[in-house]
Amino acid sequence: MILKENNQKTSSNSDPKTKSALLDKYEADAKKEVDGYERLKKKESNKLPRPTGWRILVLPFKMPEKTKGGLLLGQETLERQQVGSTCGLVLEMGPHCYDKEKFPEGAWCKKGDWIIFARYAGSRIQIDGGEVRLLNDDEVLATIDNPEDILHQY
Template identity: 30%
Template structure:
């Protein structure tokens, strides 16, 4: 199933990152705060058709988004978040 965001919305998938403590203990993503870095999965037509916005973000970009932004959904056992373009703070290069 494909998700097609409407207007100026973006579908993102959070990047799962395991973290090690200084003593070498691996902390799984479920044991810590949710990541704020995600990969763009789909971009709405309101962004792709706007001359000013279309170059800001594209599918495949890694982005940093606001902590409590968006609506979380689960499709085919994969969790996605739908956010407005304004909730995306930066593109990670």
């Protein structure tokens, strides 16, 4: 990445503006939202199932629709990837998740964590064109910081 810097003086007496491409990238990353999460949180939250017992409500990660080279992926390819998605965002947890008797070492994840789970784990629930999954608390395989780090890149 090339850093751009603008140190030109203008005719006004204001200070020169300095901005780097790296700063632009950080700002853009900060503005990114998890695709579908904000919409679900604001408009659709009353439609979401509330997990009971030891269940965890997960929003599967939505695959990018474009490759790094700018090619659009076909709808069938996107649907196949989505079904086989193995990571998601924990939206809610049931009241008995990670019970101290069953999990004496503590919880494996918490609300807001990105998790990895088995390819076909849990129940898939369709809500207004989107999908959430209900997993058992013992189906969580790992936590990750960024789901894009583990996805197959085209």
